[in-house]
Amino acid sequence: MAEVVVKNNNEYKQEIKAGSHSYLADIPKEEGGSGLGPSPHELMLSALGACTSMTVKMYATRKGWPLTEVTVTLTEEKVTDPENESRTIPKIIRDVKLVGDLTDEQIDSLKTIADKCPIHKLLSGPKQIETAVAKG
Numbered sequence: 001m002a003e004v005v006v007k008n009n010n011e012y013k014q015e016i017k018a019g020s021h022s023y024l025a026d027i028p029k030e031e032g033g034s035g036l037g038p039s040p041h042e043l044m045l046s047a048l049g050a051c052t053s054m055t056v057k058m059y060a061t062r063k064g065w066p067l068t069e070v071t072v073t074l075t076e077e078k079v080t081d082p083e084n085e086s087r088t089i090p091k092i093i094r095d096v097k098l099v100g101d102l103t104d105e106q107i108d109s110l111k112t113i114a115d116k117c118p119i120h121k122l123l124s125g126p127k128q129i130e131t132a133v134a135k136g
Contacts, residue, residue: 069099
């Protein structure tokens with residue numbers, strides 16, 4: 001089970017500890033932060049990109065396919081909600097570039113596998129988020 005601890009000291013900059021790794025998240029200066037780290041949305045997109053790249057590479061390696069590089073570029077935009085045109089919903093655009101002497105069939109298989117990465121499943125599938133709040 002993964003555990004991440006996020007702490008702030010009365011500012012927008014967040015100190016994040018994930019296993020043995022420590023890093024920062026923040027919001028841009030123009031939004032009142034210090035800009036010392038990626039925003040929460042950038043971290044979420046990073047997780048999806050890293051998981052996609054790792055999943056595609058793992059699959060290609062298991063199949064013995066000549067995949068030498070994967071680059072995943074992600075953007076998030078707001079689009080009109082097709083179920084309620086008076087509001088918007090987020091849309092994530094994931095552009096995967098594959099380098100290697102791959103056939104069209106292998107590329108199609110890798111696209112299918114990209115949609116099966118665990119973070120893609122987490123973001124697009126049913127989930128539960130439980131929140132407990134305590135005075136500390």
